Amino acid sequence: MDTDEHGWEEGLNCVIFLCYNDSAMMPDAVNFELSRDPFVALRFSLSDGNTLLITNPGLCFINRGALYIARIDRPNSRLADDLDCISLRHIVRIEQVDDQSAAA
Numbered sequence: 001m002d003t004d005e006h007g008w009e010e011g012l013n014c015v016i017f018l019c020y021n022d023s024a025m026m027p028d029a030v031n032f033e034l035s036r037d038p039f040v041a042l043r044f045s046l047s048d049g050n051t052l053l054i055t056n057p058g059l060c061f062i063n064r065g066a067l068y069i070a071r072i073d074r075p076n077s078r079l080a081d082d083l084d085c086i087s088l089r090h091i092v093r094i095e096q097v098d099d100q101s102a103a104a
Contacts, residue, residue, distance in 0.1 A: 023092040045093035
């Protein structure tokens with residue numbers, strides 16, 4: 001498949017991003033998907049086999065090496081203190097998720 005100027009290629013029902021230096025997802029590629037307007041829910045596949053569902057991009061912060069995601073599923077937690085830190089090196093795939101899958 002061919003890639004465009006953003007370094008990604010389109011699959012059947014998802015967007016698959018290419019890595020740089022054969023080791024890590026590019027911060028710009030993650031930001032591109034999180035900044036879509038209108039936003040489409042995303043599923044991040046990690047190198048350990050786990051997946052993360054992102055339904056609110058406002059709860060995500062990207063720096064050069066990591067994606068920080070605020071946890072909202074824990075009672076009595078403060079957003080500023082309760083974050084998951086995911087290394088960009090471990091994000092192997094980003095999929096757009098349809099509305100029915102995101103609601104499940």
